[in-house]
Amino acid sequence: MRPFQLKKFIKTTLFGGVVVILPVVIIAFFLKWLFKTVTDLIQPLTNYALKHYYIPEFLADTIVIILIILACFFVGMVVQTTIGRFFHKFFDEILIKLAPGYRLVKEVVVQIFGQNESSPFMNGQVAKVKIFGEQCETEVTALITDKHSDGTYTIFMPTGPNPTSGNIYHVQASQVILYPDVPLDSAMRTVIACGAGSGEIFKNKESIGNEK
Numbered sequence: 001m002r003p004f005q006l007k008k009f010i011k012t013t014l015f016g017g018v019v020v021i022l023p024v025v026i027i028a029f030f031l032k033w034l035f036k037t038v039t040d041l042i043q044p045l046t047n048y049a050l051k052h053y054y055i056p057e058f059l060a061d062t063i064v065i066i067l068i069i070l071a072c073f074f075v076g077m078v079v080q081t082t083i084g085r086f087f088h089k090f091f092d093e094i095l096i097k098l099a100p101g102y103r104l105v106k107e108v109v110v111q112i113f114g115q116n117e118s119s120p121f122m123n124g125q126v127a128k129v130k131i132f133g134e135q136c137e138t139e140v141t142a143l144i145t146d147k148h149s150d151g152t153y154t155i156f157m158p159t160g161p162n163p164t165s166g167n168i169y170h171v172q173a174s175q176v177i178l179y180p181d182v183p184l185d186s187a188m189r190t191v192i193a194c195g196a197g198s199g200e201i202f203k204n205k206e207s208i209g210n211e212k
Helices: 003-041 043-053 057-078 082-098 102-113 184-192 198-202
Strands: 125-129 140-147 153-158 166-171 176-178
Touching: 003 043, 003 057, 043 057, 057 082, 082 102, 125 153, 125 184, 140 184, 184 198
Parallel strands: none
Antiparallel strands: 125 140, 125 176, 140 153, 153 166
């Protein structure tokens, strides 16, 4: 094998291994950090379980986490009822008055987890938008978040690699090219990948150009 070919082989093989292993390592570190953060928050409950039931700390943490998940599930069921919605609204109003940042935090969580019908991460439509005007050929991947009575659009342009941050623009309909056949999750993956894969998701997809 020639030196150039050997160098290329080593580089390609090493890169292939990194691509496989690195995501696993990153996920492992993230899960470790997440578990530590959660266990630190629930430490008082864990200490109670350790003191009264004499079980290993890891098992106590696991049991407490499972109980918290079950509690969330139970609360979610309760707020689906008429009485639950009443108390939810009542406590919401109190928290909004006592904690000014509560409304903002709640809205962010609702938008990210898609529990709001207006959430762009749940119902947004994928589009390419000429944000610099019709005469400029530059286009960006965006989500349609609202359509106004005058025919204009409000769009959210996510920034990679974090799709939950971005910019909001109000544009003319003629600047928007809709892609109803492009799945929302596929578009979000290209944002996370900083644009990689965009050609594939838009390839041979029917587009709808809007005229004001």
